[in-house]
Amino acid sequence: MQDVIDAVSNAISLTKRLRNISENIKEAEFRNIVADLSVELAEAKMKLADLISENADLRKQLSEIETAPGIACPSCRKYTYIVVKSEPDKTFGDLGGLRRTYQCSACGLKEEKIET
Numbered sequence: 081m082q083d084v085i086d087a088v089s090n091a092i093s094l095t096k097r098l099r100n101i102s103e104n105i106k107e108a109e110f111r112n113i114v115a116d117l118s119v120e121l122a123e124a125k126m127k128l129a130d131l132i133s134e135n136a137d138l139r140k141q142l143s144e145i146e147t148a149p150g151i152a153c154p155s156c157r158k159y160t161y162i163v164v165k166s167e168p169d170k171t172f173g174d175l176g177g178l179r180r181t182y183q184c185s186a187c188g189l190k191e192e193k194i195e196t
């Protein structure tokens with residue numbers, strides 16, 4: 081990420097030098113292009129700052145998911161939905177069916193599922 085920031089910063093410095101040189105040039109089109117370039121680079125720098133911020137937020141969310149105690153709760157979507165009980169099902173136990181009880185520590189949702 082630092083490489084991109086350095087590249088944009090270098091481009092802005094070059095544009096400033098070009099703008100200073102262009103003040104001695106009478107060609108209006110050249111000066112307009114340098115002005116447009118300055119605006120475009122400033123916008124690119126702002127968008128890059130937004131991307132860096134978004135990237136930091138996504139990294140934080142990913143870290144929270146990776147260190148979460150459970151899976152996503154079907155009700156509140158927090159990663160606090162865990163198995164609290166697991167035993168062979170009375171009907172499907174002979175076929176390897178387990179009756180698992182899940183509970184969410186955030187919203188309290190509690191459900192049973194038969195899993196094989």
Ligand SMILES: [Zn+2]
Nearest residue numbers: 153156184187
């Ligand atoms: Zn929940």
